[in-house]
Amino acid sequence: MSYQPFRHDKPDPTADNGVDAFTNTRENLLALRDAAVLGVMPGWSMSTSGQAAQPDTVTYARGSERIRIAITWSGNGFPQQVALEYSNDLGENWQAIGTETITYDTADNVVETTWS
Structure with a gap:
C-alpha cells in the first residue's frame, strides 16, 4: 500500500459511496495528522x-x-x-x-x- 496524501476533492458527497467516503475521510485525517507532526504539508x-x-x-x-x-x-x-x-x-x-x-x-x- 502506498502513502495517500491529503486530497482536497475527497470524499466527494455526490460520487463516493459509504465505504469510499469513510476510507477517503480516514486517509485525509491521517495525512492531516502527518502534516501537523511534520510541520509541512507534502505537495505544497x-x-x-x-x-x-x-x-x-x-x-x-x-x-x-x-x-x-x-x-x-x-x-x-x-x-x-x-x-x-x-x-x-x-x-x-x-x-x-x-x-x-x-x-x-x-x-x-x-x-x-x-x-x-
Whole structure:
C-alpha cells in the first residue's frame, strides 16, 4: 500500500459511496495528522519575499491555492504580527484567515498572543 496524501476533492458527497467516503475521510485525517507532526504539508511549495533572515511574506502554493503569511517584525528582530490569508485563484484574491499579535517581555520571551 502506498502513502495517500491529503486530497482536497475527497470524499466527494455526490460520487463516493459509504465505504469510499469513510476510507477517503480516514486517509485525509491521517495525512492531516502527518502534516501537523511534520510541520509541512507534502505537495505544497514555499517561497519568501523580502530579506532572507526576516521575510516580509512566506507563501505556500499547491495548484491554484495559496496560503500567505505576512510578517511584521519588531525592533528586536522578532515577529510582532503575523497575518494569514488564503487564495484559491493563484493569488488574485485573498481571504483573511486571521492575524496573530505577539507580545514579548523585556527578556524577549513570548508572554501573550492574541488573534483577531
